[in-house]
Each structure stands twice: as structure tokens, then as C-alpha cells.
Amino acid sequence: MTNAVPLYVARETAARSVGVEEVLQRILEVGKERGISFDVIRTGGRGLHWAEPLVEVGAARIAYGPLEVTDVEGLFDAEFARGGDHATRLGSLNDHAWLKGQTRLVFERMGLGCATDLEAFRSLGGFGGWERACDLGPDEVLDELDASNLRGRGGAGFPAAIKWRxxxxxxxxxxFIVCNADEGDAGTFSDRLLMEGDPFCLIEGMMIAARVVGAARGYIYLRSEYPLAKEILSEALEAVRQDGLLGPHFDIELRIGAGSYVCGEETAMLESLEGKRGEVRAKPPLPAHAGLFGKPTLVNNVITLASIPWIVARGGKAWAEFGHGRSRGTLPVQLGGNVKRGGLVEVPFGMTLRELVYDFGGGTLSGRPVRAIQIGGPLGTFLPENALDVPLDYEALAELGGSVGHGGVIVFDDTVDMARQARFAFDFCARESCGKCTPCRIGSVRGVEVMDKIIAGDDVNENIALIEDLCETMKEGSLCAMGGLTPQPVLAALKDFPKDFHGGFGS
Ligand SMILES: Cc1cc2nc3c(=O)[nH]c(=O)nc-3n(C[C@H](O)[C@H](O)[C@H](O)COP(=O)(O)O)c2cc1C
Structure with missing residues (x-):
């Protein structure tokens, strides 16, 4: 098409949920009326959820957002196709503070080109890790992984090199290789963003993993709630197959979960993959020894596997130059909840939660004071506002009784009732428990009942003692971290927000 104006628009769930397709449609309609044609490039989401629906236009990629359908006529009046001024103009995103303040390694290509165009991926450095892995051989790749100190991003933070070896x-x-794409933690979306926006990066990571451990078959276990990721991954897998890089020597099958949180736990996921009910297995044996169909299986999270191409292409030492203490590299933090600017922020470990919540997040959306954050998903700890100076790293959070988890940070303002949040943690566990072990199956239900009594003001001190006792039992006696970590938010709420448990919130 001659003289068509490039228009970059994310093909991504968060953008869709706020109407990007309708905005795009309207731009094309008005463009037709005014004789302006566009060359639409469907990219991955840049992670600026607060600015979606967002479009980037022209060779200089000037961004406008957040847009509504009713903004479109005005955009044309302002000559946005030439970068004209408009209330929604954000300028070039590469110069925008939100992205400039980040260190994008895993998400380095995110939003730059068409997500399902293999040539675009190659032109942006894709398959650089794969090519080097082929030159190096498995042991040298493992040396790079060792040097990187990469730890699993699914939640447990286990060193990747040890598992691979x-x-x-x-x-x-x-x-087998199994990519855990169940991403069940409420408020987390880095796996989805990566799979929708740079699916070849994940495929490349899995190809490298398969070559190193000697697997001929890989699976991506994707949650059913991600239909767009399914569509995009299917297109990407087919493109790599056509290219010959996937085939009889190593192929990847996409499997869809059925809406169970506990199926993100690696052994329950393996059961589910085998066609059984998603119940946790007792460990040992570890999946690395006897996993899928009893065979040695490498289970890694999407972000862990998507970090591999960067590490292998640039070297583990280069990766380890980023970070803090024993937590090396970057973490794609997912900012959500009551926050002004939610989205994906990839930063080296060591940034404080305060910088994340205020500098990136801009504080609460409600404009009220921040009271607490929850880090690491629904089983993650709560931190009060005055603890936000803690650096984001595995050890610092462990000292506070928490964990990095999958990197979700949920912000709450001062209207949050922490006793109700503690009840929510038990309730979540009761609904999602696989039911195999008693502490998790029964303990969570008893937890809800006792929390109801506390909230009603019945024998509060005795019932708090009961909750503490119950938490101890769940922590020590549960078969997996589902029951084992549920006490984490409960005990944190009790420790830092005791008033909410005595006589009700706000007293
Ligand atoms: C209840 C529960 C749910 C989990 N959900 C996920 C999940 O959705 N995605 C994920 O990658 N890991 C999840 N995990 C962690 C996995 O069991 C496992 O540690 C991880 O997939 C290993 O990959 P990594 O070493 O790359 O982190 C969950 C664990 C538990 C206990």
C-alpha cells in the first residue's frame, strides 16, 4: 500500500478489555472518510495498561492513549497521523519515563513488531540464544545458566541451573519439558503478556531447554482463561513448524487447563496433563526425576523459559550484572489493584516497593493513602505502607515472612479491611484446594468459620489464638504450598493490622 501510515496497535487481552478493537475500527473508518490509509501492525502490549487503548502512529511511533472511540475524530482533527498535538499524546514511548525507568531484558522486544511474524522476530534479534546454544553444546549452556543465577519465576524461586542439570x-x-503457563495468581499477567506479545521468545527458550536436557517433546500448559494467548501461541507454533525448527526432533503441544488454581502447582499440573484430576502428588520423587508419565520432566514457568534466550545469547554473567544480593537479573513486576498506573514494570531486583508503587504506579487510583500491598499473589504476604522501603529481592522479602512469588504487586488504599482480606485468603484456599491433604482441605474451611466469628466480634482473643494455631498446622502439615502459604497473608494481616481484628475495621 502506498503512502499508508504505520499504525501500531496491541493485539493483547488488557488492551482488548478496554476497547482497543473498537478504537482501531473507528480509526480505520474515519481514515477512509478522510482519505488516509493505515498499515496496521498488531504488536504485543507494551505493558502500559494505564494508557490502553493506545496506538502508536507514523515512522516516529508517536503514542496516543488512553483513547475512547469518541476521541477518534479529534485525533484526526489534530493530525495525529503526523504526530500532531492532542490531549492523549504521550510522545515516543521509548522516551517515556514509564519505559525509560525500566530495564527490559525478557520484554526487550515487547510491542516492537508484529507478534506472530517470524521474520520480524528474527530482525529484532530473535533466535540469537538458540543459535549460540547450538554452537556451545549443552554443558556450556548450563555453565551460562549457572553464571546467571536465574531462579524460577513461577513462585518458588528455585535455581534453574540445578533443575536443568x-x-x-x-x-x-x-x-519432557513442561512450560507452566497456568498463571493463576490474581493480579499477575506477565506470562500472558509475554505469550501474546512475544510467543517466539518462549518457544526459543523451550527449544534451548529441550536441547540441553535431551527432550523430544514439550508441552505448554495454558490456563483456559487465556483464549487470545491460545490463538497467538497456536499461530506462532505453526510458523516455527513451517520454518522447520520444530518438528519430529522436538515439538511443542499446547494443552489447555480447566480453570483450577491448584493445577498451577507442578505435580497437579502433571496429573492434569496425564488426563487425571488435578491433585497434588507427594514429593519425592521430584518431577525432574519422575514427572510426566513417570519420566524426567523439566517444569519451568513462562518467564523463566523466556529469560533463557537473553541469557544464552548475551551470557549468564551479563544477566547477573543486574540485580541485588543473591537475586540476579530482572523481575517483570505486575502492578495492579488500586493503583493509578497499573501495568508491567521489568526492573532489576533491588528496586524498592516504594519506587514501584509511587514512581511507576503513581499511588492509588482512588487518590486515598496507600494502606497495604500484597506481593506474590493471593497466598502472598501483606506489607503495610511503612514497609515499602524494602528492596524487591527473594531474601529481603523472606526476612519479612513473604516471597516474591510470580511478581504480582497489588495496592490497597485505606478503605481495605484486613480482617476481611484474611478471611478471603482462607476462602480462596477452600475454593481452590485440590482436597488431597487434610490441613488444606479442612483447615481452610475452619479458617473461614473462625474468621467469621472474629469479624462478628465473638470471643476475639480466643479465636485469634485458634487462627494462629490453625495457621501453624496448615504451614507445617500441608502437602504443597497451597495450604502451606495460605497462612502467609493471614498472619501478616494479624501482625501489622491488629486493629482490624479487634472490634472491626476502622475502630
Ligand atoms: C498452589 C500453587 C499454584 C501454583 N501456580 C503456578 C502457576 O500458575 N504458574 C507457575 O509457573 N508456577 C506455579 N506454581 C509453582 C509451581 O509449582 C512450580 O514451582 C513452577 O512451575 C516451577 O517453575 P519455575 O522453577 O520456573 O518457577 C504454583 C505452586 C502452587 C503451590
Whole structure:
């Protein structure tokens, strides 16, 4: 098309949920009326959820957002196709403070090109890690992984190199790679953003993993709530197959979950993949020794696997130059809840939560004071506002009784009732428990009942003692971290917000 104006628009769930398709449609309609044609490039989301629906226009990629359908005529009046001034004009995103303040390694390509165009991926450095992995050989790749100090981004933070080496050294006629794309933690979306916006990066990471551990088959276990990711991943897998990089030597199958949170736990996920009910398995054996169909299986999170191409292409040492203490590299933080500017912020470990919540997030959307944040998903700890100076790293959070988890940060303002949040943690566990072990299955239900009594003001001190006792039992006796971590938000709420448990919130 001659003289068509490039128009970059995310094909991504968050943008869709706020009407990006309708805005795009209107731009094309008005463009037709005014004789302006566009060359539409469907990219991944840049992670500025607060600015969606967002479009970038022209060779200089001047961004406008957040847009409504009713803004479109005005955009044309302001000559936005030439970068004209408009109330929604954000300028070039590369110069925008939100992105400039980040260190994008895993998300380095995010939003730059068409997400399902293999040539665009290659032109942006894609398959650089794969090519180097082929030159190096498995042991040297493992050395790079060792040097990077990469830890699993799914929640447990287990060193990736140890897991990979264990699977590599296991003797078996067949081995598997499983990518955990269940992303069940409320308020987390980095896996989805990556799969929708740079699916080849994940595929490249899995190809490298398969080559290192000696697997001929890989699975992506994707939650059913991500239909767009399913569509995009399917297109991307087919494109790589057509290219010959996936095939009989190593292929990846996309499997869809059925809406269970606990199926994100690796052993429940393996059961589900085998076609069984998603119940947790007792460990040992570890999946690395006896996983899918009893064979050695490498289970890694989407972001862990998507970090691999960068690490192998640039070297583990380069990765480890970012970070803080023993937590190396970057973490794609997902800012959400009651926050002015929610979205994806990839930063090196060590940034304080205060910088994340205020500098990136801009404080609460409601404009009220921040009272608490929850970090690490629904089983993650609560931190009060005065604890936000803690650096984001595995060890610093562990000292506070918390964990980085999958990097979700949920902001609450001063209207939050923490006793109700503690009740929510038990209720969530009761609804999502696989039911295999008693502390989790029964403990969570008893927890809800006792919290109801506390909220009603019945024998508060005795019932708090009961809750503490119950938490101890769940922590020590549960088969997996579902029941084991539920006490984390409950005990944090009790410790830092005791008033909410005595006589009700706000007293
Ligand atoms: C209840 C529960 C839910 C989990 N959900 C997920 C999930 O949705 N995605 C994920 O990657 N890991 C999840 N995990 C962690 C996995 O069990 C496992 O540690 C992870 O997939 C390993 O990959 P990594 O080493 O790359 O982090 C969950 C764990 C528990 C206990």
C-alpha cells in the first residue's frame, strides 16, 4: 500500500478489555472518510495498561492513549497521523519515563513488531540464544545458566541451573519439558503478556531447554482463561513448524487447563496433563526425576523459559550484572489493584516497593493513602505502607515472612479491611484446594468459620489464638504450598493490622 501510515496497535487481552478493537475500527473508518490509509501492525502490549487503548502512529511511533472511540475524530482533527498535538499524546514511548525507568531484558522486544511474524522476530534479534546454544553444546549452556543465577519465576524461586542439570543427568528413554503457563495468581499477567506479545521468545527458550536436557517433546500448559494467548501461541507454533525448527526432533503441544488454581502447582499440573484430576502428588520423587508419565520432566514457568534466550545469547554473567544480593537479573513486576498506573514494570531486583508503587504506579487510583500491598499473589504476604522501603529481592522479602512469588504487586488504599482480606485468603484456599491433604482441605474451611466469628466480634482473643494455631498446622502439615502459604497473608494481616481484628475495621 502506498503512502499508508504505520499504525501500531496491541493485539493483547488488557488492551482488548478496554476497547482497543473498537478504537482501531473507528480509526480505520474515519481514515477512509478522510482519505488516509493505515498499515496496521498488531504488536504485543507494551505493558502500559494505564494508557490502553493506545496506538502508536507514523515512522516516529508517536503514542496516543488512553483513547475512547469518541476521541477518534479529534485525533484526526489534530493530525495525529503526523504526530500532531492532542490531549492523549504521550510522545515516543521509548522516551517515556514509564519505559525509560525500566530495564527490559525478557520484554526487550515487547510491542516492537508484529507478534506472530517470524521474520520480524528474527530482525529484532530473535533466535540469537538458540543459535549460540547450538554452537556451545549443552554443558556450556548450563555453565551460562549457572553464571546467571536465574531462579524460577513461577513462585518458588528455585535455581534453574540445578533443575536443568538434574533432568539432563537423569537416565531415561524419554524426557519432557513442561512450560507452566497456568498463571493463576490474581493480579499477575506477565506470562500472558509475554505469550501474546512475544510467543517466539518462549518457544526459543523451550527449544534451548529441550536441547540441553535431551527432550523430544514439550508441552505448554495454558490456563483456559487465556483464549487470545491460545490463538497467538497456536499461530506462532505453526510458523516455527513451517520454518522447520520444530518438528519430529522436538515439538511443542499446547494443552489447555480447566480453570483450577491448584493445577498451577507442578505435580497437579502433571496429573492434569496425564488426563487425571488435578491433585497434588507427594514429593519425592521430584518431577525432574519422575514427572510426566513417570519420566524426567523439566517444569519451568513462562518467564523463566523466556529469560533463557537473553541469557544464552548475551551470557549468564551479563544477566547477573543486574540485580541485588543473591537475586540476579530482572523481575517483570505486575502492578495492579488500586493503583493509578497499573501495568508491567521489568526492573532489576533491588528496586524498592516504594519506587514501584509511587514512581511507576503513581499511588492509588482512588487518590486515598496507600494502606497495604500484597506481593506474590493471593497466598502472598501483606506489607503495610511503612514497609515499602524494602528492596524487591527473594531474601529481603523472606526476612519479612513473604516471597516474591510470580511478581504480582497489588495496592490497597485505606478503605481495605484486613480482617476481611484474611478471611478471603482462607476462602480462596477452600475454593481452590485440590482436597488431597487434610490441613488444606479442612483447615481452610475452619479458617473461614473462625474468621467469621472474629469479624462478628465473638470471643476475639480466643479465636485469634485458634487462627494462629490453625495457621501453624496448615504451614507445617500441608502437602504443597497451597495450604502451606495460605497462612502467609493471614498472619501478616494479624501482625501489622491488629486493629482490624479487634472490634472491626476502622475502630
Ligand atoms: C498452589 C500453587 C499454584 C501454583 N501456580 C503456578 C502457576 O500458575 N504458574 C507457575 O509457573 N508456577 C506455579 N506454581 C509453582 C509451581 O509449582 C512450580 O514451582 C513452577 O512451575 C516451577 O517453575 P519455575 O522453577 O520456573 O518457577 C504454583 C505452586 C502452587 C503451590
Amino acid at each position: 538434574t533432568v539432563k543427568e537423569a537416565q531415561a528413554d524419554e524426557k
